Amino acid sequence: MTTYKDISKIYKALSDPHRLRILNILRLRKLCVCEITEILNLATSTVSKHLSILQSADFIQQEKDGKWMNYFINNRASDARTAAFVSAMEFWLNNEEAKADEQKVKTVNRDKICST
Amino acid sequence: MTTYKDISKIYKALSDPHRLRILNILRLRKLCVCEITEILNLATSTVSKHLSILQSADFIQQEKDGKWMNYFINNRASDARTAAFVSAMEFWLNNEEAKADEQKVKTVNRDKICST
DNA sequence: ATATCATTTCGTCAACTATCGAAATGTAAT
DNA sequence: ATTACATTTCGATAGTTGACGAAATGATAT
Numbered sequence: 001m002t003t004y005k006d007i008s009k010i011y012k013a014l015s016d017p018h019r020l021r022i023l024n025i026l027r028l029r030k031l032c033v034c035e036i037t038e039i040l041n042l043a044t045s046t047v048s049k050h051l052s053i054l055q056s057a058d059f060i061q062q063e064k065d066g067k068w069m070n071y072f073i074n075n076r077a078s079d080a081r082t083a084a085f086v087s088a089m090e091f092w093l094n095n096e097e098a099k100a101d102e103q104k105v106k107t108v109n110r111d112k113i114c115s116t
Numbered sequence: 117m118t119t120y121k122d123i124s125k126i127y128k129a130l131s132d133p134h135r136l137r138i139l140n141i142l143r144l145r146k147l148c149v150c151e152i153t154e155i156l157n158l159a160t161s162t163v164s165k166h167l168s169i170l171q172s173a174d175f176i177q178q179e180k181d182g183k184w185m186n187y188f189i190n191n192r193a194s195d196a197r198t199a200a201f202v203s204a205m206e207f208w209l210n211n212e213e214a215k216a217d218e219q220k221v222k223t224v225n226r227d228k229i230c231s232t
Numbered sequence: 233a234t235a236t237c238a239t240t241t242c243g244t245c246a247a248c249t250a251t252c253g254a255a256a257t258g259t260a261a262t
Numbered sequence: 263a264t265t266a267c268a269t270t271t272c273g274a275t276a277g278t279t280g281a282c283g284a285a286a287t288g289a290t291a292t
Contacts, residue, residue, distance in 0.1 A: 002208045004133035012131035016280080017120035033239060043282050048240055050280090067238055067290055092118045114238065132250080149269060159252050164270055166250090183260055183268055230268065 013057035014085065018042065019050050023059060023073070024089055024098055028105045032068035034114040039104045058082070068110060129173035130201065134158065135166050139175060139189070140205055140214055144221045148184035150230040155220045174198070184226060 013019060018040055025031060025039060037047045051071055054060045059082050062071050074082045129135060134156055141147060141155060153163045167187055170176045175198050178187050190198045 001211045003211060003213055004136045004209075007136055007205070007208055008131050008133045011127045015124050015128040015131045017124045018280090020120045020123055042280095044239070045241080045283075046281055052240085064289085067236090069239060089123070092123055093120075095117045095119060097119060110238095134250085158250095160269070161253075161271080162251055168270085180259085183266095185269060226268095 010057050010081075013053050013059060016050070016053075018046075019054055020089065021098075021101055022047075022050060022054065022071075023086065024093055025101050025105050026060060026071060026073050027086055027090070028102060030063075030065075030070040030072040031105070031108075032065070032070055032110050032114075034068070035105075035108045035110050036071070038108055038113045039101055059085070068114075126173050126197075129169050129175060132166070132169075134162075135170055136205065137214075137217055138163075138166060138170065138187075139202065140209055141217050141221050142176060142187060142189050143202055143206070144218060146179075146181075146186040146188040147221070147224075148181070148186055148226050148230075150184070151221075151224045151226050152187070154224055154229045155217055175201070184230075 014023075021040060022036060025036070031039075033044060033047055033051065036051070037044045040047060051060065051062075055062065055071075059074055060071050061074050062069055064070075073086060130139075137156060138152060141152070147155075149160060149163055149167065152167070153160045156163060167176065167178075171178065171187075175190055176187050177190050178185055180186075189202060
């Protein structure tokens with residue numbers, strides 16, 4: 001059974017611009033926390049918190065990759081909801097802000113930014 | 117152009133359980149503020165604020181009806197977005213909480229509750 | 233075993249949100 | 263004109279959120 005509280009939690013996860021930016025760049029490829037931190041220009045701990053909110057609303061998943069933690073869009077077949085939100089975003093986000101992030105995703109390199 | 121802030125505002129409007137309840141009951145029929153207040157059991161001023169948030173995110177519209185102000189789901193042809201959210205809600209909200217509200221909508225009467 | 237280092241958790245602070253009651257507003261009925 | 267009254271706006275308050283840096287965690291590589 002889905003309560004109003006459950007639904008509001010899902011929308012709350014989407015109600016922060018930084019979290020929308022994260023979802024948008026994860027459309028392009030898997031990213032680790034330090035790469036997302038570099039793109040958004042926020043403190044690592046802040047990004048980590050945003051990721052945990054997106055994850056507990058079931059929009060993204062995580063997986064270990066060597067010393068990094070990769071995050072990626074939830075691709076479970078069951079989750080048509082995530083797919084719907086992501087494609088809505090694709091439709092909406094034809095703007096400069098988003099394009100700049102998408103460019104950064106192409107050049108960002110975890111080996112350069114994480115290791116000093 | 118739609119920014120991340122624009123989109124987050126829309127989701128923020130949907131991120132409160134009381135506002136979702138309001139949208140759900142407005143699916144059934146137009147309601148005035150005092151009727152919504154009676155159903156949600158909140159202060160009138162609180163309901164009025166929720167309505168203004170839903171309105172500025174363009175989910176609902178208002179119209180004067182005698183001494184009352186009716187609120188109703190945005191039915192402008194252009195707003196496919198609202199229609200999509202509302203039908204998503206129809207799908208999700210097959211629960212007791214929602215059914216109780218929907219029952220109340222049938223019996224609530226502005227003449228009885230507003231005039232003392 | 234130890235050191236390294238990416239990530240998470242914790243504590244703190246400022247900003248924002250939901251709530252209420254009281255006062256203001258504006259319209260409808262007398 | 264005046265009264266009644268539905269709704270909105272205002273001011274105060276408690277709770278929540280987003281941000282950071284510091285400390286804790288835990289896995290990898292030496």
